[in-house]
Amino acid sequence: MTITFELNGKTTTWEIDPVETLLHALRRHGLTGVKEGCDTASCGVCTVLLDGKPVPSCAVPAGRVDGHAVLTVEGVPAKARAIGEALADEGADQCGYCAPGLVMSLVAMEKELDQPDDREIASYLAGNMCRCSGYASQTRAIRKYLGGES
Amino acid sequence: MNEVGKSLPKIDGVGLAMGRPAYADDLAPREALVVKALRSPHAFARIRSIETAAAEAIPGVACVLTWQDVPRVAVTRAGQGHPEPSPRDRFILDEFVRHIGDEVAVVAADSLQTAQLALDALVVDYEVLEPVLDFEQAEGHASVLHPEPEAHENFPIGFEPQRNIASAYEMHVGDVDQVVAESEVVLRRTYYTQAQQHVALEPMACATWLDLHDRLNVISSTQTPWHVRRIMARALDIPVSGIRVNKPRIGGGFGGKQMIHGELLCGLVTLRTGKAAKMVYSRREVFSATNTRHPMRMDITLAAHRDGRLRAIDMRALSDTGAYGEHALTVFMVAGAKTLPLYNKVEAVRFGGKTVYTNHPPGGAFRGYGAIQGNFALESALAELAVELDLDPVELRRVNMIAEGETSPIFAIMGEGTEGVAQTIDSCKLPECIDRGMELIGWADKYPRREVAPGRVRGVGMALAMQGSGIPGIDMAAATLKLNDFGSFNLLIGATDLGTGSDTILAQIAAETLGVSTDLIKVYSSDTDRTPFDTGAYASSTTYVSGHAVRKAAEKMRAALTAEGAAMLGCDPGQAVFDGAEVRGPDGSISLEDLSTRLLYNQNQKQLCTTGSHLCEQSPPPYMAAFAEVEVDTGTGKVDLVDYVAVVDCGQAINPNLARVQVEGGLVQGIGMALTEDVRYGKRGRLQTGDMMTYKIPGRQDVPRITVELVESHEPSGPFGAKSVGEIGIDTPPAAIANAVFNAVGVRVRDLPLTPEKVLMALRGDRDA
Numbered sequence: 001m002t003i004t005f006e007l008n009g010k011t012t013t014w015e016i017d018p019v020e021t022l023l024h025a026l027r028r029h030g031l032t033g034v035k036e037g038c039d040t041a042s043c044g045v046c047t048v049l050l051d052g053k054p055v056p057s058c059a060v061p062a063g064r065v066d067g068h069a070v071l072t073v074e075g076v077p078a079k080a081r082a083i084g085e086a087l088a089d090e091g092a093d094q095c096g097y098c099a100p101g102l103v104m105s106l107v108a109m110e111k112e113l114d115q116p117d118d119r120e121i122a123s124y125l126a127g128n129m130c131r132c133s134g135y136a137s138q139t140r141a142i143r144k145y146l147g148g149e150s
Numbered sequence: 151m152n153e154v155g156k157s158l159p160k161i162d163g164v165g166l167a168m169g170r171p172a173y174a175d176d177l178a179p180r181e182a183l184v185v186k187a188l189r190s191p192h193a194f195a196r197i198r199s200i201e202t203a204a205a206e207a208i209p210g211v212a213c214v215l216t217w218q219d220v221p222r223v224a225v226t227r228a229g230q231g232h233p234e235p236s237p238r239d240r241f242i243l244d245e246f247v248r249h250i251g252d253e254v255a256v257v258a259a260d261s262l263q264t265a266q267l268a269l270d271a272l273v274v275d276y277e278v279l280e281p282v283l284d285f286e287q288a289e290g291h292a293s294v295l296h297p298e299p300e301a302h303e304n305f306p307i308g309f310e311p312q313r314n315i316a317s318a319y320e321m322h323v324g325d326v327d328q329v330v331a332e333s334e335v336v337l338r339r340t341y342y343t344q345a346q347q348h349v350a351l352e353p354m355a356c357a358t359w360l361d362l363h364d365r366l367n368v369i370s371s372t373q374t375p376w377h378v379r380r381i382m383a384r385a386l387d388i389p390v391s392g393i394r395v396n397k398p399r400i401g402g403g404f405g406g407k408q409m410i411h412g413e414l415l416c417g418l419v420t421l422r423t424g425k426a427a428k429m430v431y432s433r434r435e436v437f438s439a440t441n442t443r444h445p446m447r448m449d450i451t452l453a454a455h456r457d458g459r460l461r462a463i464d465m466r467a468l469s470d471t472g473a474y475g476e477h478a479l480t481v482f483m484v485a486g487a488k489t490l491p492l493y494n495k496v497e498a499v500r501f502g503g504k505t506v507y508t509n510h511p512p513g514g515a516f517r518g519y520g521a522i523q524g525n526f527a528l529e530s531a532l533a534e535l536a537v538e539l540d541l542d543p544v545e546l547r548r549v550n551m552i553a554e555g556e557t558s559p560i561f562a563i564m565g566e567g568t569e570g571v572a573q574t575i576d577s578c579k580l581p582e583c584i585d586r587g588m589e590l591i592g593w594a595d596k597y598p599r600r601e602v603a604p605g606r607v608r609g610v611g612m613a614l615a616m617q618g619s620g621i622p623g624i625d626m627a628a629a630t631l632k633l634n635d636f637g638s639f640n641l642l643i644g645a646t647d648l649g650t651g652s653d654t655i656l657a658q659i660a661a662e663t664l665g666v667s668t669d670l671i672k673v674y675s676s677d678t679d680r681t682p683f684d685t686g687a688y689a690s691s692t693t694y695v696s697g698h699a700v701r702k703a704a705e706k707m708r709a710a711l712t713a714e715g716a717a718m719l720g721c722d723p724g725q726a727v728f729d730g731a732e733v734r735g736p737d738g739s740i741s742l743e744d745l746s747t748r749l750l751y752n753q754n755q756k757q758l759c760t761t762g763s764h765l766c767e768q769s770p771p772p773y774m775a776a777f778a779e780v781e782v783d784t785g786t787g788k789v790d791l792v793d794y795v796a797v798v799d800c801g802q803a804i805n806p807n808l809a810r811v812q813v814e815g816g817l818v819q820g821i822g823m824a825l826t827e828d829v830r831y832g833k834r835g836r837l838q839t840g841d842m843m844t845y846k847i848p849g850r851q852d853v854p855r856i857t858v859e860l861v862e863s864h865e866p867s868g869p870f871g872a873k874s875v876g877e878i879g880i881d882t883p884p885a886a887i888a889n890a891v892f893n894a895v896g897v898r899v900r901d902l903p904l905t906p907e908k909v910l911m912a913l914r915g916d917r918d919a
């Protein structure tokens with residue numbers, strides 16, 4: 001089937017397989033910043049923004065984005081760089097596999113929450129798992145990133 | 151020191167966060183065939199026949215391979231050195247399938263959907279066999295997992311396949327039975343540790359293709375590129391020189407990617423079809439068809455004087471290696487070798503037992519590597535002994551623990567699969583770790599318990615741990631430095647960065663040695679064609695072993711730069727010094743930038759290139775003292791971890807941030823093992839925890855306050871005083887948390903994890919008693 005949607009700000013038309021997920025369609029089209037980790041909406045490494053809201057792209061049928069707006073990490077290079085630098089300053093970027101998904105959730109969080117505390121941050125980012133860092137360093141980095149921005 | 155000891159940002163961090171293509175599946179050729187395996191629905195079966203015609207007829211299917219189409223060469227997929235200490239008990243594909251999820255056949259197609267259709271079209275006739283599912287019944291079971299004559303051990307490891315024994319080991323120092331018989335206090339306990347999944351967020355992935363020289367190129371999410379190359383060559387029956395293996399960025403390893411996974415099947419598809427192929431595991435496949443931590447039963451006997459001085463430790467273990475003997479012997483040995491030396495003042499010590507086959511997915515390497523199993527048993531038993539003796543558990547450790555300048559006979563007796571290497575402990579800051587940890591947790595106020603609300607009790611517990619730094623006599627690493635014009639360097643290293651930051655740390659070591667800043671060091675790593683050798687990233691070896699190789703290469707480069715600078719200045723090399731910025735002679739100087747550029751273009755032209763290699767000669771243990779505070783709900787048995795304090799002696803931290811995060815990450819993985827992570831199988835061997843919804847790793851909201859501190863320490867044998875830090879973080883949580891639960895509510899859980907059901911049952915039993 002054919003879908004037309006806004007991908008990282010550009011109107012895009014793709015031929016997709018009706019059973020494929022948004023995650024697979026994105027990766028197949030070269031947007032490999034979107035990672036695959038679990039296929040059950042449990043890990044968050046495939047997070048993209050659908051109409052501004054973070055969603056696990058492994059749980060979204062590609063057909064459903066027809067007429068909607070999808071934002072991936074490739075569409076927010078400046079934010080991703082700033083967040084990546086904040087993570088790196090704390091040593092929180094270990095294998096980095098969870099980082100693009102975390103970036104996307106943070107981009108959405110910044111819009112939605114005003115000066116969140118650690119508990120609100122942990123709750124907002126609950127879907128973004130990380131197996132390497134143990135989270136503490138990510139929390140330190142996120143706090144600094146948010147502080148530095150305001 | 152300018153570069154070492156600094157928390158420099160990881161060199162790849164920003165690029166990864168920006169989503170640049172970096173991992174195996176990102177880099178796989180776009181046209182690669184998709185390789186998928188048909189996986190066994192039976193725990194144990196013989197394949198009578200496989201009908202492939204219907205699958206082969208599907209448009210887009212490039213090939214279908216069964217056990218009858220593959221070379222019959224016994225290998226181990228353990229991903230260890232040569233010859234491996236694990237039994238060679240596996241084939242690329244086999245007539246027998248030995249666990250649910252084991253590979254039956256393989257298809258390659260032009261898309262995932264087509265590959266799936268082809269799998270569905272395969273018709274297999276199985277002769278279902280009686281599986282061995284209880285590891286305590288495996289030895290001598292009527293069902294024999296490995297009857298095949300080709301399976302063999304490379305050297306004596308106690309391999310007895312007819313009795314389902316993958317390996318066996320015995321050691322002793324002194325007469326344990328006699329000392330136990332004479333001792334005033336004797337404590338005998340049994341502990342169980344469960345299978346644990348690594349859950350690196352990137353599933354195993356590899357891609358293969360033939361290059362224009364007809365060589366098999368492999369990119370793989372592996373911790374051990376050289377072992378992958380060697381084992382692929384053996385299994386596929388092609389020369390080692392015909393294969394190139396490259397590890398790109400990998401999304402976590404934790405030992406799970408030390409083993410070989412899709413490489414053999416994927417490589418075979420490429421050799422048979424001539425086409426590029428890729429094999430990316432689904433999460434379900436990672437859970438059911440890779441490796442877990444070896445579950446173990448540990449029977450432990452402690453003998454002591456009334457005053458708390460330990461006299462003997464006897465540890466008997468039984469380990470479950472599942473369907474294949476990957477790391478069977480070595481994980482088993484580490485359960486003793488990296489725990490027992492902590493208490494080196496005993497008169498007698500004994501360790502031994504067997505590793506058996508069962509029809510579960512195989513065990514394998516996993517951060518902690520036996521030490522976490524042994525630690526849970528030993529550190530729980532010591533806490534139980536403290537109760538028996540009415541001593542403070544911290545004091546009991548202080549009286550018995552190893553100290554600087556001391557040794558343990560175990561170092562010489564037990565290596566990994568072979569004999570060990572004698573060593574004296576030159577750095578051990580356990581006393582400082584303990585003092586600081588007690589202060590941070592508030593031990594004096596909180597031990598043993600306080601009720602914080604009706605039905606909610608808090609308690610504190612503690613555990614010590616040690617690990618190693620590389621495998622002495624076996625681990626070897628090499629590094630090459632190449633000088634570029636305008637004064638930068640390429641650092642080519644075999645070492646494999648799993649996301650730990652080793653590329654960054656090794657660049658820091660090169661920069662420190664040369665006296666230049668780290669951003670002048672451009673790292674390229676883990677490529678069997680283009681970088682020098684490294685045994686791989688396992689056994690906590692990279693900083694300690696590969697770090698020395700880098701230091702040696704950099705010292706040679708420094709000397710070469712000084713000599714070339716002197717030649718350009720027209721002075722004797724002995725009169726010249728290189729300070730990182732310039733070479734200075736008696737009558738002038740030349741900058742690194744000028745010198746390097748002239749050497750390539752203008753004067754006395756040559757390429758400066760230096761190589762260092764380092765063989766691990768000893769394995770100085772890092773140490774940790776850990777303290778846990780838990781809150782137990784006595785109505786539900788639920789254990790909430792409130793606070794976790796870990797104070798670590800890892801020698802000089804090359805990069806303190808990265809060292810700290812290694813510990814934090816390890817702790818949280820250990821906390822998962824202590825509380826929630828549990829691989830469960832149904833009656834017929836079916837995995838009940840085959841996805842991330844049923845197998846619960848700690849999430850962001852599950853993690854309590856964690857405080858990690860590194861104490862000042864300097865290991866004389868390490869590069870710039872460093873020891874390892876990659877594994878030790880995981881070792882303590884099971885015992886420290888179990889001990890805290892006991893101190894809170896007086897119940898002792900001896901099998902992991904500490905689920906609410908187990909705690910509640912113990913609480914009820916306790917009340918009834």
Ligand code: FES
Binds near residue numbers: 035037058
């Ligand atoms: S891959 Fe989508 S949430 Fe894990």
Ligand code: FES
Binds near residue numbers: 092098130132133351
């Ligand atoms: S850094 Fe590896 S999963 Fe988060």
